[in-house]
Amino acid sequence: MSTARAERLVNLVLALLSTRQYLTAERIRGIVPGYADATSDEAFSRMFERDKTELRELGIPLETGRNSAFDTVEGYRIARRDYELGEIELAPDEATAVALAARLWDSPELTGQAHGALVKLRAAGVEVDDNAPTIVEPRVHTEPSFAPLLAAVQDGQVVQFEYRRSGSPERRRRTLEPWGVVSWRARWYVVGHDRDRDAPRCFRLSRILGEVRRIGEPGVVRRPQDVNLLEFVAGTPGTEDPDADTSPVSLARLWVADGRAAGIRRRARPVGRMTVGADEGDVVELDLLFPESAADWIAGHGPDVLVIEPDVLAKSVRDRLERVLHGEGP
Numbered sequence: 001m002s003t004a005r006a007e008r009l010v011n012l013v014l015a016l017l018s019t020r021q022y023l024t025a026e027r028i029r030g031i032v033p034g035y036a037d038a039t040s041d042e043a044f045s046r047m048f049e050r051d052k053t054e055l056r057e058l059g060i061p062l063e064t065g066r067n068s069a070f071d072t073v074e075g076y077r078i079a080r081r082d083y084e085l086g087e088i089e090l091a092p093d094e095a096t097a098v099a100l101a102a103r104l105w106d107s108p109e110l111t112g113q114a115h116g117a118l119v120k121l122r123a124a125g126v127e128v129d130d131n132a133p134t135i136v137e138p139r140v141h142t143e144p145s146f147a148p149l150l151a152a153v154q155d156g157q158v159v160q161f162e163y164r165r166s167g168s169p170e171r172r173r174r175t176l177e178p179w180g181v182v183s184w185r186a187r188w189y190v191v192g193h194d195r196d197r198d199a200p201r202c203f204r205l206s207r208i209l210g211e212v213r214r215i216g217e218p219g220v221v222r223r224p225q226d227v228n229l230l231e232f233v234a235g236t237p238g239t240e241d242p243d244a245d246t247s248p249v250s251l252a253r254l255w256v257a258d259g260r261a262a263g264i265r266r267r268a269r270p271v272g273r274m275t276v277g278a279d280e281g282d283v284v285e286l287d288l289l290f291p292e293s294a295a296d297w298i299a300g301h302g303p304d305v306l307v308i309e310p311d312v313l314a315k316s317v318r319d320r321l322e323r324v325l326h327g328e329g330p
Contacts, residue, residue, distance in 0.1 A: 008034030009051055013060060013078065022065045022075030052076075143205035146181065148212040149190050153178045155214075156221040158195070162209040171209060176201070179223040184233045191229045192221070202233050228267050250288040253308040257281040260304035276306055283308065295320060 011032045016023065029035045029044055038044035055062060064074050145161065152159045159178055162171045178192040187204055194201035253271075256264055258280050268284035275281070288294045295316035298305055302321070307314035 004034065004037075005051075008032070009054060012051055013055065016062070016076055016078040019077055022063070022067050022071075022077050024073050024075045026073075028076070143188055143208065145190075145205050145208040145212045146188060148214075149178055149205070150181050152212070152214055153180055153190075153221075155218040157214045157218045158216045158221060159212050160215055161212045163203055164207045164209055174203065175215070176203070177221040179221070179227065180229040181205075182229045182233055184230065189233045191227075191232050200227070200232070231267060250310060250313070252286045252288050252294070252310065252313055254284050254286060254298070255281050255306040255308055256284055257304045261301045264298070264301065264305060288313070299324075 011034060012028070015028065015032050023031075025045075025048055028048070029038070035044055035047065038047055052062060060078060063077050063079050065077075066074055149159065158175065160173060160175050163174045164171055175195040176190065176192045177195065178190055180192075181188060181190050183189075187206065189202045189204055190208075191200070191202040193199070254264065254268065255274050255276055256268070257276075260281075264286070265282075265284065268286040270282045270284050272283040273280070274283050286294075295313060298307060298313075299317045299320035307317050
């Protein structure tokens with residue numbers, strides 16, 4: 001699907017979702033951005049029919065009807081009661097993925113288009129539901145170094161940049177083999193192998209000063225297969241100072257029920273099998289960079305995951321589950 005058509009469909013959904021009235025095809029043509037490009041009535045009719053078919057195939061329920069007995073032409077709207085999703089239950093790792101996707105898909109361009117569509121609706125005398133989700137709020141704010149770092153990751157090329165550590169005005173030049181760029185707690189980080197310290201490091205993009213320069217030939221940087229970038233940043237002792245030592249501090253052994261806890265399975269190494277009660281599962285090993293935050297993550301999987309060792313982690317997870325059981329929160 002082209003970008004222009006995708007934007008037109010979004011505008012159409014927003015218009016039909018934000019009104020309590022039935023909108024005729026001609027009114028939709030005048031107020032929804034994108035339909036003005038139709039060169040003739042026949043071209044608009046074909047375009048509108050394709051869009052209606054597309055929305056129905058996507059599962060968006062279009063209602064047809066008339067606003068009064070005096071109307072001679074049927075109109076269209078989307079009933080919010082049919083469009084809105086019911087309650088959805090997500091596993092902790094699924095919820096994390098959905099939250100990240102929601103942040104990344106919000107678009108400033110669509111924000112402006114959506115606002116313009118609603119202004120046209122009101123100007124045309126259409127009653128707009130003010131409680132409807134009318135504007136897509138942009139939530140992703142990137143730093144100037146984001147694009148060149150991401151390009152270097154894709155090309156497998158070494159980079160150099162000036163970096164300012166937390167609480168210090170001093171600049172230091174860093175040479176990095178970048179493995180990836182990730183978002184953690186509303187901040188962006190680049191993760192890779194720091195050639196100056198000969199160790200894995202992550203750097204906050206807001207502290208990168210000036211230009212990011214590429215050095216050497218493309219294709220020389222290879223990301224290790226056993227490194228999870230988001231977990232690496234989250235497990236850095238003190239993410240406010242991501243230039244700290246980030247060596248794994250603990251090895252955990254867990255039992256994971258069959259078919260459960262996909263997020264943990266992606267980060268762990270299976271080493272055996274074990275039965276807990278009547279449930280079969282895998283025994284896995286996991287390198288922990290920040291055990292305290294790992295306890296929250298593991299406890300979020302409830303009975304699907306059991307910590308075998310170390311004992312301190314098992315106790316931390318058990319304490320969290322007991323607090324939840326007694327209604328004290330995590």
